[in-house]
Amino acid sequence: MLCRRTLGVHAVAAIAATGAAALTLSVPPGEAAASVRLSAPQRPAVLTAGNGDVLSSEPGVFYLDPLKAIKVNASVHRIMYRTTDRTGKGIAVTGTVLNPATSPYGQRPIVAFAPGTQGLADKCAPSRQLAEGTEYEAAPIKKLLDQGYAVVVTDYQGLGTPGVHTYMDREAQGRAVLDSVRAAQRLPALDLPDAGPVALYGYSQGGGATASAAELAPAYAPELKLKGAVVGAPPADMNKVADSMDGSAYGAFFNYALSGLSTSYGIDIGPYLNAHGKRVTNDLRDNLCTTQALAKYPFPNSRFLTVDGRPLTERLKRAPWDRIVAEQQLGKRKPAVPVLLSHSALDDVVPQRVGKNLAADWCRRGVTVRFAGNHIPGHIAATVGTIADGLPWLKDRFAGKAAPSTC
Template sequence: MTFCSTWLLVLGAQPASAQSSSPTDRIAERPAFYEPPAVLPANNGDVIRSERAVFYLDALKVFKVDASVQRIMYRSTDRSGTPIAVTGTVLTPNIAHAAPRPIVAFAPGTQGLADKCAPSRQMADGTEYEALPIKHLLDQGWAVVVTDYQGLGTPGVHTYMAREPQGRAVLDSLRAAQRLKGAHLPDAGPVALYGYSQGGGASAAAAELAPTYAPELQIKGAVVGAAPADLDAVAANLDGSAYGAFFNYSLSGLGAAYGIDIDQYLNFHGKQVTRDLRDNQCTTQALAKHPFLNSRFLTVDGRPLTERLKHAPWKAIVADQRLGTRTPGVPVLLSHSRLDDVIPYRVDQQLATDWCRLGTTVKFSTNYVPGHIAATAATSNEGAPWLADRFAGKTAPSTC
């Protein structure tokens, strides 16, 4: 069985518990570990708490990853600069690697907004659809830290697609992994960034933020797959498509990040759908339950929500998420399929042009894997050897 087909089987596996629940149930079902303390530690990346965990590749829990796994809660910062608690997972493979062992920050792709969708919970349940790309990095002998992002697992709405909170959560996860007692990882060794789709955007944001937000990290490179670098273009492609639920996720996430109640734009049906997506549905359930979701059927005035993006306050909010206006301080592998049906190929083609213009060393790699979901395998297969070369100190290739 190929890597791609195996990955798609993992994507199809979902927990029996992934059923509808009320917002009250959402709070009641949150494990105690995910409740932040009243007082947070002093520094970003400081570990608040940790516990032993497991990582299964399948929902039947037959295939357990051979690694030391610790669930963590650590301090990060939201869009406004307020300290927040974020959870995640630190994995150290039980195979030898020459010291210092590198750490890769894996920025997850779209999981959903409900707390149960947090990667740290899905990895333990054997329902994390990006399990194989994570394992592929572990198989290289590298440690991996997987953030849950702001509000995914922890209280509050997940700030989906918000550039700064996502990038900061990724960078602070590396700091937390370095500081985690018992992980036996170097506190100032080589690190890297990796992500696809939402994770590609978060990896890109982290690469752009790192020179000022986390200059002490020894980041050797960033793998960025199918990044939603231009939300205007992505939204136009998503609304009414098979992936229309992702556009709804974005409005909820950005509304949470910027303090906007999106209910004011929605009719009764729109409120019901949005709350269901926010509180109950992880990615595959959302796509199955709400396919071809068209926002014009959800609004009070019958206009598509994409029209809102052209006016205040949304126009400025969407512009603030744009990638490619800041210079990553590290080499980047930017991977995208010409046959991507979610994020238009031209979006990352432009991102590569923008970064090259700013002086970033970029390898823009095109593949022809059909569909957004399947193309993650192409990024994984190319990303690991590219990172190995960066950790080895080899000169990064450029297509600029």
């Protein structure tokens, strides 16, 4: 069983804090009266030793609309916690823990919700957008809360913390999801079960992060009592997804991936880009969240962004990118829990064959997989299919029922 961690004066000393507040480090009653305000992006000067340790927290709020007229009835805390990046280096990331006002469960389950594509700029972090009523995945989060589950939402590496968000980095995303559960369990303010039942849920980027977390969990977080993972439209094969995406209405996501992976692997993509390409890439990285990016740069083709006029997808097939892309491949490791994989045949971002191939890879490794296909038109609209299939499937996993298989 995990031990609860409280935040003391040693944690106050570990935080570097300047400027306007984004998170408050609150010290528990009985300890030195102190409070440190954290600018965002900001990082602790020193990290604690344990992955999932809570570095700071403050009360938050969850609105369903930008007018802030509809407030969700839940206890909300914004947190900063420790995880590790692709290389195993300790880093601080932010997130949100939400606990519903009522629940039918004595031992309340925790669902780690891995967000879909938000953008790269710090203002796009889900912890900020939940508070502003602008989070486009508010509906599935609310539906999970309505089931009586506590929900923890990671911001991933680089969203709300220093550096560029390492978008599409398989290991960094999966670790951030798993450590968000540990952080939720260790947050004294909510008193969630230290060793209670846990599940994973995500769509699109979140589907990939959830799949990665499920694959990494047996070695990285074996103490978590995982019951299952809901994986929606996972970008499991970057080569196939990139070829489909470049020049499409969602071409900005391909640019996000280049920025995120180049940051993670220390590659300067500036020499690949012409002046227009640099302006677009910088704008997408620093200023625009998903809906803004799709509106401002519809159907961007990477060949118009490069110095040599060749699409950036060609570079993915040459060193060092061929190795980098191969390292993001999902399906090479075995989750130890059942998986529901939901994917529309009419997905216009991640082709359904990518999800089917992932399901088949897991089936060959002995995983209990239910592939739930649908014909909902469009990547964004098909999120409702994942919700419709995922909620009853999760309920059965928490009830201890045998998981169905389509293998």
